[in-house]
Amino acid sequence: MRIKILGIVGLVVLSSNGIANQVWEKPIAPGLVYRMEVQQDPPRLIHSLKMITLNPVTSIMPELTGKTVFDAKGDGRTTISKLANDTNALAAINADFFPFTGDPLGLMVREGQFLSLPNPKRAAFAWGPNSSTFGFSKFTGTVVVDGGPTLDIAGFNEECPENKIALNTPEAGISKSKSPCVTAILKVDGTRIVPTTQIGATVVAITNEGANMPLKAGQFTLVAQGTKVTALSSLKAGQRLTIRLTTTGFDWEKLENAVSGGPMLLRNGDISIDAEAEGFNKAFIEGRHPRTAIGRTSQGDLMFVAIDGRQKMSVGATLQEEAEILKNLGCVDAINLDGGGSTCLNVFGLNMNRPSEKTGERPVANGIVFYGPRQLTAEQKLRIVVPSTISTTGVGQARVIDINGKVIPNIEVFWSLQGPAWVDQGGQVTGVEAGSATLEAYVRGMNISTKIVIK
Secondary structure: OOOOOOOOOOEEEEOOOOOEEEEEEEEEEOOEEEEEEEEOOOOEEEEEEEEOOOOOOOEEEEEEOOOOOOOOOOOOOEOHHHHHHHHOOOEEEEOOOOOOOOOOOOOEEEOOEEEEOOOOOOOEEEEOOOOEEEEOOEEEEEEEEOOOOEEEOOEEOOOOOOOOEEEEOHHHOEEEOOOOEEEEEEEEOOOOOOOOEEEEEEEEEEEOOOOEEEOOOOOEEEEEEHHHHHHHHOOOOOOEEEEEEEEEOOOOOOOOEEEEOOOEEEEOOEEOOOOOOOOOOHHHHHOOEOEEEEEEEOOOOEEEEEEOOOEOOEOOEOHHHHHHHHHHOOEEEEEEEOOHHHOOEEEOOEEOOOOOOOOOOOOEOEEEEEEOOOOOOOOOOEEEEOOOEEOOOOEEEOEEEEOOOOEOOHHHEEEEEEOOEEEOOOOEEEEOOOEEEEEEEEEOOEEEEEEEEEO
């Protein structure tokens, strides 16, 4: 049985300056809708997902793109399209900023499990089964040695900061530190750590050779680096510890998930960009770049937005323009997420936007995935019909037809094209530069594709 949902095939909306923009809305699953807007002045492609909250069918979850923060190569990042495939998600979008080792730079909580420390200067978004909110978070952590000192925790699931102490859970993948360091391998009273907790642990072993130690399932570590080495050197196997963590700013009794980004874009319906306070420079603020954002409407529905940039057909957006776009989409609160070459929105295995990296889709540290029921694959042969050659200044109309030549309604087709041309959600292909392009479509539970020569 195929799920049937009505949607908007295409419409024309007027911008604030009276210029007509094209918009398509297509249902992904009950409560989840994909939207594409093509703006004319300036040229801009805006992709978004609208999530109707409190619906019983679809859900969203933050995920590390790899299984762990770090892998054997020291970099746990992978692409959003691979994340979507690995999790069998309906859709996925990139989330937080990161260094190229793959550690999210801000707060991350997944189903109550603490994965990454907050940056107190950077905005975050948190949600639970019945509510969501935007805000800022701070962290304090200590380890109390039974019969010994109280030690401050400065790092969590990250390379141990210089002359500090860090705590790692199995989700770190690798217990990382520069030498000299001392690593205490722990058995924690439980299987996971939440953002605010007091939990006991037992020292299993102490090693001076844990600078790049793989973590097994259920294995936690406490690492001291540099001048803090002596603080852990006296620990003995069997010794008891008490770990105390406090992560403020959000009600963890009601909120189970969180991702970070920054800066804030909208507060209570007004544009309120605090980029300088959050540590962003002028070029980031005022330049037109690809952008990713999360917004919330007055009804509590969520908007996940990807704005293409650094391309002929889409110039990107300043933070001010991004905030205006989110407001025009009905949002009253919003934050920016990582953008630039990281901006990527994947639906049904297709990258709906056009990632700006010339080398292809950029591996990222984490993302937000969307789960829900899928259509059953159609038991019929479908194919794309489109001109095999399109000029660099020309356009061509694409359609999907069945074995009898009947055109499949465009509302059922999700179009994607990377390379020297682009496609809107009406199926119109526009040439950009000479080369070979692959036009893809998702329709009735299957992905199909065809080649087009642009010359």
